[in-house]
Amino acid sequence: MKHARVLFNGSELDVTVEDSFAETGLLKSKVDGQLINEADVTWLSPIKEPGTIFALGLNYADHAAELAFEPPKEPLVFLKGANTLTGHKQNAYRPDNIEFQHYECELVAVIGKEGKNIAREDAMDYIAGYTVCNDFAIRDYLENYYRPNLRVKSRDSLCPIGPWLIDKDDVGDISNLKLTTHVNGELTQEGTTADIIFDVPFLVEYLSKIMTLKPGDMIATGTPKGLKDMQPGDTVVCEIEKVGALVTNIVSEQTFYGDKY
Amino acid sequence: MSNNPIVKGKLVCVALNDSEQFNAMQAEFAEAPYKGAPTQPVLYFKPHNTWSTDGSVVEWADGAESMVVGASLAVVVGKECCRVSETEALDYVEGYTLVHDFSLVEQNYYRPDIKGKCLDTSAPIGAEVVAVADPQALTVVTSVNGTVVNETPVAQLVRGVAELISTISYIMTLQAGDVIAVGFPGQRAPVAKGDKVNSVIAGVTELNNTLGE
Numbered sequence A: 001m002k003h004a005r006v007l008f009n010g011s012e013l014d015v016t017v018e019d020s021f022a023e024t025g026l027l028k029s030k031v032d033g034q035l036i037n038e039a040d041v042t043w044l045s046p047i048k049e050p051g052t053i054f055a056l057g058l059n060y061a062d063h064a065a066e067l068a069f070e071p072p073k074e075p076l077v078f079l080k081g082a083n084t085l086t087g088h089k090q091n092a093y094r095p096d097n098i099e100f101q102h103y104e105c106e107l108v109a110v111i112g113k114e115g116k117n118i119a120r121e122d123a124m125d126y127i128a129g130y131t132v133c134n135d136f137a138i139r140d141y142l143e144n145y146y147r148p149n150l151r152v153k154s155r156d157s158l159c160p161i162g163p164w165l166i167d168k169d170d171v172g173d174i175s176n177l178k179l180t181t182h183v184n185g186e187l188t189q190e191g192t193t194a195d196i197i198f199d200v201p202f203l204v205e206y207l208s209k210i211m212t213l214k215p216g217d218m219i220a221t222g223t224p225k226g227l228k229d230m231q232p233g234d235t236v237v238c239e240i241e242k243v244g245a246l247v248t249n250i251v252s253e254q255t256f257y258g259d260k261y
Numbered sequence B: 001m002s003n004n005p006i007v008k009g010k011l012v013c014v015a016l017n018d019s020e021q022f023n024a025m026q027a028e029f030a031e032a033p034y035k036g037a038p039t040q041p042v043l044y045f046k047p048h049n050t051w052s053t054d055g056s057v058v059e060w061a062d063g064a065e066s067m068v069v070g071a072s073l074a075v076v077v078g079k080e081c082c083r084v085s086e087t088e089a090l091d092y093v094e095g096y097t098l099v100h101d102f103s104l105v106e107q108n109y110y111r112p113d114i115k116g117k118c119l120d121t122s123a124p125i126g127a128e129v130v131a132v133a134d135p136q137a138l139t140v141v142t143s144v145n146g147t148v149v150n151e152t153p154v155a156q157l158v159r160g161v162a163e164l165i166s167t168i169s170y171i172m173t174l175q176a177g178d179v180i181a182v183g184f185p186g187q188r189a190p191v192a193k194g195d196k197v198n199s200v201i202a203g204v205t206e207l208n209n210t211l212g213e
Helices: A061-066 A120-126 A200-210 A253-260 B019-024 B026-030 B161-171
Strands: A002-008 A011-017 A026-029 A035-037 A042-044 A053-057 A076-080 A090-094 A105-111 A127-134 A159-167 A178-183 A186-192 A218-220 A235-240 A244-252 B011-015 B042-045 B051-053 B067-077 B093-103 B123-125 B139-144 B147-153 B179-181 B189-191 B196-201 B205-211
Touching: A002 A026, A042 A159, A053 A200, A090 A253, A105 A178, A105 A200, A105 A235, A120 A127, A120 A200, A127 A235, A127 A244, A159 A244, A200 A218, A244 A253, B011 B093, B019 B026, B067 B139, B067 B147, B067 B161, B067 B196, B093 B179, B093 B196, B093 B205, B123 B205, B139 B189, B161 B179
Parallel strands: A053 A218, A090 A244, B011 B179, B051 B123
Antiparallel strands: A002 A011, A002 A042, A002 A159, A011 A026, A026 A035, A053 A076, A105 A127, A105 A218, A127 A159, A178 A186, A178 A235, A235 A244, B011 B042, B067 B093, B067 B179, B067 B189, B093 B123, B139 B147, B139 B196, B196 B205
């Protein structure tokens, strides 16, 4: 089943996504079973109470090579603030006066059960399901302190996520899922989760050895090669086979912040 | 989600903000992997599994030979704070408290220190939020088993409270209940199992924790 959260008539609402969604755009309220058309909602992050957001750097061998890095011997994990999250078909902004902002299409594993010191063979028991995120980076802001630093990776709106959370069992094997990114309809990134260096069971074991994982925590597993600069007006679609296609509109910093700009 | 009644959203900590440490490290900053001193505040998150309270026992990290502690003045954000100037920054503060950051020994600052900084219960946050007219005038004093190990005037920080709130608010919108630990002593104090750690800001608040066995 696919679980989403939307704004409908001014209120947050938990919904499921109907099997006919691709043709009908229908969502079903978890409160009263009412069918709602996608056209009448604003998509929110599908994770109601986001916990710790872990993200992986350089976790696809081809992407590491693209950035001229040796593949890491140990996972490069960084944390993101929940302020970065926004929903499907929402705006993300390009900061003023920068040279290079790129998307990163990533499979996200969402934790469903609390655990510490979880063994690799038990790891999948702790996963609720999956979603897609676009973990944007602004390369101009990189500094060699806690790199990738928060200024690069914890900006408002720069981690769109969704459209929905799909139950783990509905996806099945995640070890060879196709990932693509299209910018304004043009294919710009293509890869497969088969190229992941540290896979989800490894990461659950690794992280839970350090700290307790809790429901709502999420692990964004990194991105394959295929970087491209983004500009206001661009539409980016990050898609992962069997999981979903996440659409994001790039706007200027001024448009995004409006009166607060 | 929170194991602490004060912090509700995020706990942002500022590293390398003690000017004594910052100045002493200039030669190291020039070398690889840093290749230049930081031009921006060096920030890290203590995630929600780390949050705990005044009086709590802090878990000893599995298999760790040594741990260290630093204390910081902590800003508790009182209302949504987005892209504010330095001059208006303090208007967004509900008050101040203390944060202890227990961690493994800080070895380097090149990559995010998940292993060292994200230990369960390693970020106790004080029990009270106190209004203060001039946070720059405060001093944080930390003792381990009754012996003073660090004395850090906020005025000694490279970047002060208002500047940090402003800078961070341009990166991420801060919400009521977000907390910023503005700076720790460069020399973190070593601690052992069973140690009692006390930090005080005279006339404002204090924070007490014990290391687990």
